Amino acid sequence: MDLRIDAARLLSRLEELGRVGATGDGGCARLALTDEDRQGRDLVVTWMRDLGLDVQVDAIGNVVALLEGREPGPPVLCGSHVDTVATGGIYDGNLGVLSGLEVLETLTSAGVVPRRSMAVAFFTDEEGSRFAPDMLGSLVYAGGMTVEDAYDLVAIDGARLGDELARIGYLGSLPCPGLVPHAYVELHIEQGPVLDAHHEVIGAVTGVQGISWQEVRFEGQFNHAGTTPMDYRHDAGFAAASVAVAARALTRDLGGHQVATVGKLDLRPDLVNVVAGRSALTVDLRNTDGAVLVEAERAMAAEIERIASDEGVRVERRQLARFDPVQFDDRIVDLVEKTAREHGHSVRRLPSGAGHDAQMLARLCPSGMVFVPSVGGVSHNPAEFTDPVHVEAGANVLLHVLHRLAEEDIVP
Numbered sequence: 344m345d346l347r348i349d350a351a352r353l354l355s356r357l358e359e360l361g362r363v364g365a366t367g368d369g370g371c372a373r374l375a376l377t378d379e380d381r382q383g384r385d386l387v388v389t390w391m392r393d394l395g396l397d398v399q400v401d402a403i404g405n406v407v408a409l410l411e412g413r414e415p416g417p418p419v420l421c422g423s424h425v426d427t428v429a430t431g432g433i434y435d436g437n438l439g440v441l442s443g444l445e446v447l448e449t450l451t452s453a454g455v456v457p458r459r460s461m462a463v464a465f466f467t468d469e470e471g472s473r474f475a476p477d478m479l480g481s482l483v484y485a486g487g488m489t490v491e492d493a494y495d496l497v498a499i500d501g502a503r504l505g506d507e508l509a510r511i512g513y514l515g516s517l518p519c520p521g522l523v524p525h526a527y528v529e530l531h532i533e534q535g536p537v538l539d540a541h542h543e544v545i546g547a548v549t550g551v552q553g554i555s556w557q558e559v560r561f562e563g564q565f566n567h568a569g570t571t572p573m574d575y576r577h578d579a580g581f582a583a584a585s586v587a588v589a590a591r592a593l594t595r596d597l598g599g600h601q602v603a604t605v606g607k608l609d610l611r612p613d614l615v616n617v618v619a620g621r622s623a624l625t626v627d628l629r630n631t632d633g634a635v636l637v638e639a640e641r642a643m644a645a646e647i648e649r650i651a652s653d654e655g656v657r658v659e660r661r662q663l664a665r666f667d668p669v670q671f672d673d674r675i676v677d678l679v680e681k682t683a684r685e686h687g688h689s690v691r692r693l694p695s696g697a698g699h700d701a702q703m704l705a706r707l708c709p710s711g712m713v714f715v716p717s718v719g720g721v722s723h724n725p726a727e728f729t730d731p732v733h734v735e736a737g738a739n740v741l742l743h744v745l746h747r748l749a750e751e752d753i754v755p
């Protein structure tokens with residue numbers, strides 16, 4: 344049967360969900376567990392319920408919507424996330440959730456009852472921007488963190504995760520860790536430049552690079568910007584800026600896939616004529632090679648200590664997230680590549696530079712991802728864009744990969 348998704352329906356839902364938390368520049372902001380996140384969740388749950396899916400919420404707010412299969416047993420699961428960063432586009436995460444919903448709607452409309460149950464999920468706080476670490480909901484789903492520990496996480500705005508989950512009405516009853524799926528496949532935009540630069544349509548994602556997030560706090564001495572001679576200063580602002588420069592230099596020294604980002608930087612009192620007595624910043628280090636990532640962390644720690652000592656400021660570091668590189672299941676990667684080719688699409692194998700819920704599901708079951716191109720490699724930016732033709736291609740590849748997994752005989 345030549346099943347094909349309804350591209351117009353999918354694209355229209357992407358636009359509609361993108362209007363929730365709209366930032367007025369084509370993007371949207373739905374930080375985890377904010378009112379905007381709740382509105383986005385509610386809209387997607389309404390679509391899930393309208394389709395007649397069995398919708399359940401677990402103890403960390405993950406939502407799983409199930410289409411019953413002909414036979415009992417663990418479902419084939421797909422999904423992603425609907426929370427966004429503050430400068431979010433309309434595709435990051437949303438594409439995977441809405442395409443999964445579209446797959447189930449396509450099967451239902453065609454009167455197809457899959458052999459195995461199939462389900463689409465959205466996971467809580469994938470971005471980790473408000474509550475670190477990222478991929479939090481899928482981490483708890485996979486048993487990588489207890490629900491109790493997750494509830495006590497504190498946001499960058501001071502809120503407690505458990506309180507926010509209850510406040511938005513998504514403190515569910517389904518226990519965590521969650522049900523082990525038969526397999527998990529996630530459709531996502533690449534968020535990088537590779538497919539777009541090579542004019543390829545589908546990415547058969549081989550894995551996810553390692554991620555290390557830390558918060559660095561310096562404490563020096565508030566002082567007068569005019570009267571304090573330079574050799575009297577203990578400038579926490581200079582120390583913070585020096586870490587950003589050192590992080591960039593580290594990527595040049597290590598080369599290869601090493602990336603480093605200082606995304607948050609806060610000076611106190613943040614006034615033009617006061618030497619900053621306190622500063623706080625985040626350092627995001629990533630590498631596809633686990634050993635090099637460890638080397639990057641070691642070198643960064645040494646540089647931070649040197650900077651603090653040279654400036655005569657105190658320093659404290661706190662790990663916010665730490666995930667080793669993940670390799671996806673060869674069988675799933677092969678299936679994505681094969682299915683893409685059968686549909687006449689150019690396809691490339693590549694690792695993911697971004698973190699994804701799939702890297703947590705890979706702890707439980709055979710998992711993989713389908714990428715579609717991000718124009719110009721731009722993401723976490725309102726200008727994030729994927730050609731509608733590629734959206735349709737990715738969702739159709741997802742449909743056929745999931746359906747094959749639902750019908751296959753072998754139990755991995």
Ligand code: HGY
Nearest residue numbers: 469470471477697698
């Ligand atoms: O940070 C990431 O890679 C993802 O967007 N959470």
Ligand code: MN
Nearest residue numbers: 424435436469
């Ligand atoms: Mn994402």
Ligand code: MN
Nearest residue numbers: 428435470723
């Ligand atoms: Mn993201």
